Amino acid sequence: MRARHTVLCINVGSSSCKFALYSVSGGAESLIAEGAADRIGSSGGKIRIHDANGRMLAESDRVLARPQVAVDAMFDEFERLKLPLLDAVGHRIVHGGSHHVAPEIVTAALLADLKKLIPFAPLHMPGGIEGIEAVAARHPKLPQVACFDTAFHRGMPERAERFPLPRELWDAGIRRYGFHGISYEYILHALGADVPPRLIIAHLGNGASIAAVLNGHSHDTTMGFTPAGGFMMGTRPGDLDPGVMVYLLEQKRFDAKGLAELVNLKSGLLGVSGLSADVKTLLDARATNSNAAMAIEMFCYQIRKSVGALAAALGGLDMLIFTGGIGEHAAAVRAEVCDGLAYLGIAIDPRRNDSSEDTISSADSKCRVRVIPTNENLMVARHTAGLVFE
Incomplete structure (x- = not known):
């Protein structure tokens, strides 16, 4: 590996493009800058870039019609700020299907494969693919790496991967993929x-x-064929009785587009509360808003139930870790999830939990409970550097 390389990590979603720039040397990574281009495809687009200490380097309003425009705007700002020239780009790609089980160098063949997976994750895959193509258009000789959110789960036992559906559907790739890998x-x-x-x-x-x-x-894992499965989320319902979908199609005149909007954008915390998909907003409102209170209660109940089910799959539990924006910052959610899990040996120390310490379980808890901030960008940078430079 050369003394030092600069790696850009890109995560293109349906309405945002998040990015982070790392300096990689000798297997160690240091953050140079990070930011996001928000409100892609709608009015009021904005791009922000911070340095490693959180100091604002750039903030500007942009018309971001599509992900390619957002990527170009990001590169424009990099050049204006005279940030280091790139040596490689890594992308978080939501779906790798059943065949892509590890990070891969982007090739024309891989890109063609990813386009075939768009029906598996129609809200996420088009943006990720367009991000790859936008980088190639701007810097055609720059090596790119695709890191798949599904790859981590590809070693699951078949009994966990399979849905109880006819064999031909399993052969067609309809299975539990899992995400957040x-x-x-x-x-x-x-x-x-x-x-x-x-x-x-x-x-x-x-x-x-x-x-x-x-x-x-x-x-x-809880998520299944798509990121809409599992337990309830901000705007997604999690697992539903399939008969509900049949009923909506036959009796309520839903079509495929209407169902997609329902299960991706209108359900979950937002659907139950009628107020917001944001947990902090709902926690603040639940004392006076019964719908907000029910949304939080259902959310924590379903998480707690999922922990119990997965502990049964493991034959017990040695450690529980909370991560992600809610897992890292919402002490009330962590406390409510863990309340009732004493049978798994879980006991929470309220002071530690309220302070979001690394370990929030009490000294006599048989199962250790921790809060660990995640860093998907750093993981993408590591994979990218390992594939391109080593």
């Missing part, structure tokens, strides 16, 4: 030698899932 992978790296045999990681954000990790490998 890059986040889970980062948590395992952060634990190092402290990875216990039976581990549950709860990645709680606007999109949320939980993974059961047995001896360092994914054993089961």
